[in-house]
Ligand SMILES: Nc1ncnc2c1ncn2[C@@H]1O[C@H](COP(=O)(O)OP(=O)(O)OP(=O)(O)O)[C@@H](O)[C@H]1O
């Protein structure tokens with residue numbers, strides 16, 4: 164396979180701190196991968212390694228067959244750092260034009276990219292007048308210019324409102340559709356809104372999960388939450404029959420493994436008119452993320468176990 | 469090369485919109501005009517002398533203000549950009565680190581040249597007409613002053629990069645720049661004067677002092693301008709005191725700032741190559 168990123172057993176030690184241990188991850192052309200992890204998990208460190216700013220203390224990384232930081236590798240990669248403050252005296256257009264020229268992109272791409280990130284109206288204003296979200300979009304514009312083969316985005320959606328975030332994922336999907344790879348970092352699955360092909364989770368510098376969201380869901384095998392609303396006066400009876408936890412005078416909640424879902428449902432439906440309504444909630448993205456980051460289940464689930 | 473010019477053009481834009489640079493350039497212009505008006509006030513004298521005196525006092529002004537403007541331009545070039553995350557973006561693009569520094573250097577020297585040319589150009593023209601259209605040799609003196617000031621500025625731009633590349637915080641880089649300015653422009657001369665006064669036997673004055681003088685790019689600059697206009701009347705400074713006894717006289721004195729600039733650019737490139745943003 165000609166992967167864009169090939170990382171093999173990568174380790175990174177800063178004097179006393181071990182930031183990454185034995186991380187192996189591939190990213191294929193046209194693939195969108197989300198890198199998740201708690202603060203200090205090693206996300207930014209992995210980006211800096213891929214950019215060639217620092218050299219791994221163990222293992223190897225190659226960018227489309229090239230050494231990270233080498234000229235051919237830098238021609239492929241585009242980067243958006245965690246926090247970037249552009250010169251306040253320049254306009255948005257001047258800034259995007261600057262990075263377009265550095266990457267050797269044609270001049271007419273500047274206008275197109277500014278339109279894509281919805282900054283055309285503000286393009287000729289100084290960055291000093293931009294809002295936080297506008298500055299974030301300007302950073303994205305700078306990364307999108309030059310049709311990168313690999314887009315590295317460090318927490319790109321922090322500071323974006325839900326609509327801008329939605330729009331942001333449309334833009335990265337565009338890049339992927341044109342054959343570019345996207346590796347973006349985020350703090351949690353819920354922020355991600357299941358928009359990427361694959362999810363990789365770092366915990367204390369170790370890769371603890373790496374796969375499509377559906378596969379992670381399966382692997383985590385977290386129980387489904389079923390809430391049964393009993394008809395009047397039947398709640399005790401229902402509770403006695405199906406067990407679980409009483410929520411209030413009318414509802415019973417139970418957690419059931421995915422494998423037992425159908426059996427449980429047929430048991431509930433056999434209760435006939437004693438049941439008024441049934442709600443089913445699959446495990447939330449946050450619960451799956453917690454499972455892999457090993458932060459333990461949410462408090463109310465813990466009390467159940 | 470394309471990347472170098474792109475970086476230079478952007479630095480010029482930023483520099484020309486930087487209010488500290490604008491302010492210090494205005495100060496340069498105002499001081500230059502004041503010196504011109506004071507210099508051409510004694511009307512009884514020969515015309516050329518008036519402009520020459522002005523050039524002499526302007527070169528002293530240069531020694532203080534030009535390195536200051538240069539350091540103001542350069543101290544933020546690397547430390548500040550790492551702090552703000554923009555250097556990471558530039559280094560992620562296909563431009564070499566030496567190219568990044570060269571581009572910044574060209575841009576900063578251009579901005580400095582605009583400040584020096586506008587300040588001294590206006591002052592020179594005012595002096596020229598105030599003295600009733602003096603001779604062209606005096607204007608040549610102004611041209612020489614402008615050119616050598618730009619070289620002096622370029623030197624301190626490059627020295628500023630060393631400061632900026634060696635530290636991680638903008639604040640530290642700023643403090644380092646102020647220290648460099650204070651040392652090169654004020655303390656160094658004081659120390660030399662002290663040495664001259666202390667060693668009465670003349671060994672220091674004859675064999676060490678001249679070398680120490682040209683070693684400092686700011687003093688070498690003063691030496692060059694003093695020897696160029698050759699005025700005894702404006703003495704009272706170190707350059708005038710030594711006269712032709714210096715190892716590098718005349719235009720050769722400018723070798724010192726040029727060598728400093730080239731060396732400083734080399735050193736700062738080396739440091740930048742080791743930076744892990
Ligand atoms: N230059 C450095 N020197 C020493 N330790 C470092 C250095 N850079 C990173 N670290 C350490 O490496 C670990 C991983 O840091 P990293 O910045 O990669 O985390 P992160 O996943 O990006 O966190 P966040 O979500 O907070 O941005 C942290 O413990 C950090 O303190």
Ligand SMILES: [Mg+2]
Nearest residue numbers: 206207208245
């Ligand atoms: Mg980070």
